[in-house]
Amino acid sequence: MPKFRLDKFLRDQGIATRSELKEYIRKGLVRVNDDTVKDPGTHIDSDSDKVYVNGELINYKKFVYYMLNKPRGVITATEDNKENTVLDLFPEDIRRRNVFPAGRLDKDTEGLLIITNDGIFAHNLMSPKKHVKKLYEAVLDCFPGDRAIDVFAVGVVLDDGYKSLPAKLEFLQKQGKVIARVEIFEGKFHQVKRMFKAVGANVLFLKRLRIGGLWLDEALKPGEYRELSQQELDLLGG
Ligand code: URA
Numbered sequence: 069m070p071k072f073r074l075d076k077f078l079r080d081q082g083i084a085t086r087s088e089l090k091e092y093i094r095k096g097l098v099r100v101n102d103d104t105v106k107d108p109g110t111h112i113d114s115d116s117d118k119v120y121v122n123g124e125l126i127n128y129k130k131f132v133y134y135m136l137n138k139p140r141g142v143i144t145a146t147e148d149n150k151e152n153t154v155l156d157l158f159p160e161d162i163r164r165r166n167v168f169p170a171g172r173l174d175k176d177t178e179g180l181l182i183i184t185n186d187g188i189f190a191h192n193l194m195s196p197k198k199h200v201k202k203l204y205e206a207v208l209d210c211f212p213g214d215r216a217i218d219v220f221a222v223g224v225v226l227d228d229g230y231k232s233l234p235a236k237l238e239f240l241q242k243q244g245k246v247i248a249r250v251e252i253f254e255g256k257f258h259q260v261k262r263m264f265k266a267v268g269a270n271v272l273f274l275k276r277l278r279i280g281g282l283w284l285d286e287a288l289k290p291g292e293y294r295e296l297s298q299q300e301l302d303l304l305g306g
Contacts, residue, residue, distance in 0.1 A: 075108035082164040131186035138181040139290035144172045179276035180284035199253040203278035204260050208246040208269040216267040224263045280304040
């Protein structure tokens with residue numbers, strides 16, 4: 069039975085700022101079951117108590133999980149003095165829940181990024197030991213030849229001498245606009261770009277399409293996000 073102080077419960081749900089919450093409680097706008105509660109330190113049980121703010125029932129959620137289609141031009145960070153971050157794409161009430169990106173995409177990379185406030189979940193998703201697979205689509209400046217498929221299949225030696233884990237490479241288009249899909253099982257700095265560089269091609273555009281078994285929802289335009297269902301969350305590990 070998770071028990072919380074009322075003010076902490078409301079704060080964690082991202083309802084309003086700390087001072088706004090104080091004000092709501094003081095004005096008698098917060099109800100627990102049938103009673104108006106004016107003591108912010110009142111203990112509530114998130115399983116059995118029903119909490120209302122301004123008459124609206126607050127659905128308790130310990131953690132939140134979002135799928136973002138990261139646009140180019142924003143950095144994967146929670147805050148920055150100069151650059152726009154992925155969190156700037158989210159409204160205040162979500163940001164107040166202390167969400168952060170679970171994983172990293174370069175500033176010029178687009179696509180699937182998970183935003184959550186669940187530290188353990190994020191750690192598992194990002195842990196190098198878990199080898200969660202990630203699928204990227206890349207537009208290249210030239211066709212590096214079919215031999216690149218074999219090079220990727222055994223692991224690519226990167227510019228710092230590190231040999232990547234075996235990766236699956238396929239070409240969707242070899243002429244004109246060269247389009248490749250690559251599935252990797254780790255996430256080193258600039259990994260995909262460096263892998264292509266090692267076989268003589270530059271990445272002009274990169275998009276992450278899938279993490280584990282979860283595909284980016286193509287209905288999401290760059291910059292848009294939506295909450296994940298439990299089924300989708302389960303796909304992330306697989
Ligand atoms: N590999 C890269 O080079 N960049 C990314 O953003 C993700 C994977």
